[in-house]
Amino acid sequence: MPVPTTGHTTESLTTWLAERIALYLKRQPAEIDPDVPLAEYGLDSVAALSLCGDIEDDFDLVIEPTAAWDYPTVHALAGHLVEELAAEAAKDGGA
Amino acid sequence: MLIGTELQRAVQDGQEAPGQEARAATRVAELDRRLGDPTDDGNELSYTRLLEADEAGELSEPGERALDELGLGADFVPRAEGGRLERLDTLVRIMRQVFRRDVALGLGYGVTSFMAAVNIWTSGDAAQRACLARILTGGGKVSVAYHELAHGNDFVRNEFEARPAEGGGYLLNGAKQVINNAQRADAWVLFSRTSPAPGSRSHSVLFVERDGLDTDTWQVLPRYDTVGVRGCLLSGLRFDDTPVPASALVGEPGKGVETALRAFQITRSALPGMAVGTTDTALRTVVRFALGRQLYRKSVMDIPHARGTLSGAFVDLLTCDSLSLAATRAVHLLPEQTSVFAAATKYLVPKVLTDAMHELSIVLGARFYIRDGEHGIFQKHLRDMPVLSLGHAGSAACQATIIPQLSRLARRSWFSDEPAPAQLFQPRTDLPDLSYGRLTLASGRDGLSATLVAAVDQLPGASPEERAVQGLALQLVDELRQVQEASRALAPEDRTALARPAAFALADRYAVLLAAASAIGVRQQASHDGGDAFLADPAWLAAALHRLARRLGRRPADLPASVDARVHEEVLRRFHARTSYDLYDTPPAG
Ligand SMILES: Cc1cc2nc3c(=O)[nH]c(=O)nc-3n(C[C@H](O)[C@H](O)[C@H](O)COP(=O)(O)OP(=O)(O)OC[C@H]3O[C@@H](n4cnc5c(N)ncnc54)[C@H](O)[C@@H]3O)c2cc1C
DSSP: OOOOSOOHHHHHHHHHHHHHHHHHTTTTGGOTTTTTOGGGOOOOOHHHHHHHHHHHHTTTTTTTTTTHHHOHHHHHHHHHHHHHHHHHHHHHHHO | OOSSSHHHHHHTTTSSSSHHHHHHHHHHHHHHHOOOOOTTTTSTTTTHHHHHHTTTOOOOHHHHHHHHTTGGGGGBBBBBGGBBBOOOOOOOOHHHHHHHHHHHHIIIIIHHHHHHHHHHHHHHOOHHHHHHHHHHHHTEEEEEEOOOOOTTTTTOOOOEEEEOOOOSEEEEEEEEEEEEEETTEEEEEEEEEEEEESSSSSSEEEEEESSSSGGEEEEEEEEOOOOSSSOOOEEEEHHHEEEEEEEEEEETOOOOOHHHHHHHHHHHHHHHHHTTTHHHHHHHHHHHHHHEEETTTEEEEGHHHHHHHHHHHHHHHHHHHHHHHHHHHHHHHHGGGHHHHHHHHHHHHHHHHHHHHHHHHHHHGGGGGOOTTTTTHHHHHHHHHHHHSSSSOOOOHHHOOOOHHHHHHHHHHHSSOOOOOOGOOOOSSSSOOOOOOOOOOOOOOHHHHHHHHHHHHOOOSSHHHHHHHHHHHHHHHHHHHHHHHHHOOOOOGGGSSOOHHHHHHHHHHHHHHHHHHHHHHHHHHHHHHHHOOOHHHHHHHHHHHHHHHHHHTOOOOOOOOHHHHHHHHHHHHHHTOOOSSSOOOOOOOO
């Protein structure tokens, strides 16, 4: 089965997330270790909801508002988004 | 004799069998009749006796007995579970009868159990729901134990632990403080840490029955003494390796924060409107004083400032009730949108009600400082009222719930969403059941402000009052435009709990606009369906929008003199008829 291309990779999403989260936390993107839980940097639960809103807007993708709670690191969240984007593309392509 | 007009009205609405409205009106009258006339000193539930209980730091014993006899616990239990709860706006109306007389009784007898119960109705299994229904319909109490002194509103950091035990179940460890009814509840809803990891998936809600717990391992902590609601039994709980069965877990493990935030949408929509009854009493007390006291060879009521203050308080009550109505009905009609409405209601309604009482206290003058006698209930209500702001998420925490959603609402919803359905603003029409499953933590939709935007095109401009409403609505839409621009520009760092004060000011302005939209909706519906003549009259709405515009720092043009006259006349009419100062104009039960 062909894997639909979405233009987004784990790397590009990791970069986007680190940059966005750095803005929330007033830090440099390089300071965000992709394997450290975001809550440890002080990203609170409402900011995590807000982040999911940003993702929906920027990627035109519907995700659970709690996605950043369930995938609590940059890596985990990037991996989840790649899957969601691929599923979305497959749905559009197959329709 | 049985609340005749109310029943007639419901029957005229085309319902043969008593429908929701008839049931609601009957229940409200039942409470009023049983609790009796609070100004009658012969009544064991008079203000005088309630004040005595407060001075003694006790919940009124006759009050608790009356509510037991009324079976008030069943009003917190859905009909499907054998109780009487069907509509949230009705629950608010019923509880107003208690809050009019005594906030402590309202919280201590009832609301605490309701706040606990909602967690189980939204997320509990059949056995938990049945158990809770049995406790509440049997007159028992349930505590809601979220709070830990060390973490306050930041409850995602809470430490109270439910550690999975070997062989199943959990071991409870830690303490919960400032918990209403902790020592006398039959069960507690405990917000507990089930994983040491940071973040929002590390807590779970547990429903723990007191019976059968190993008594050597837990204790009730000393009681707290408070400034207001002095009769409430606030204490704490401490557990040391107390085993509880696996069946205590409510919903899925790790979903505690989500369960809580969902439940909050219901309780934060409903609680504030109950206190409309409290400020109603404050207003009534001051009207009585103003009519009776002579100064400068006139009554205080003839002093324009005093009179204006009383009218203003009445209008604020109508505004608060409009927002409360929209928020509670939204839980049934627009459950996807309620996260912001609930937070706005919990933020704004207690604030406006408290402000109104402070203004009223100026008219009451030195009497407001006296603890007993004819006006003594005023100072008690004034001391009790702040609990509505403090408890169950402070004002700032409610603003913090709104702030992260502002930029999305600005980009996706405002000036483009569909207006809310008409039923949102109809105080007496039927509603579908609560659908807990559709409550969501954030949606980016808002049909309520769309009602404000749509109103500008629809409002007819014939009378001076209607023109005043039109002008004010235009200013408020302009304000929404400004809030939209500022919200779009919010930097990510201003969408967290650590947002700058300017973001909090935006949440405040938005909440005021939602209140304005609600009042507009209420008046529109009243004029469409041939409903309440006073609510259909543009006078109160003009006064309400004028006050909201001033709260926003605007300087709207003076209102036509007829507005003040109409509102004042209604203040007096309801005082003499002893009907309620809210959207329902409820007569005393005969
Ligand atoms: C009469 C009464 C009865 C109570 N009954 C119960 C009960 O039955 N069960 C229960 O669990 N709890 C109960 N409580 C506790 C109550 O829930 C907490 O007191 C309340 O949630 C807030 O805690 P806090 O004031 O300590 O706030 P804190 O979180 O310590 O807040 C202090 C201040 O910090 C700021 N702040 C806090 N959070 C934010 C934010 N997100 N954004 C911006 N600023 C913020 C605000 O200025 C706030 O006022 C009761 C309290 C009272 C007074």
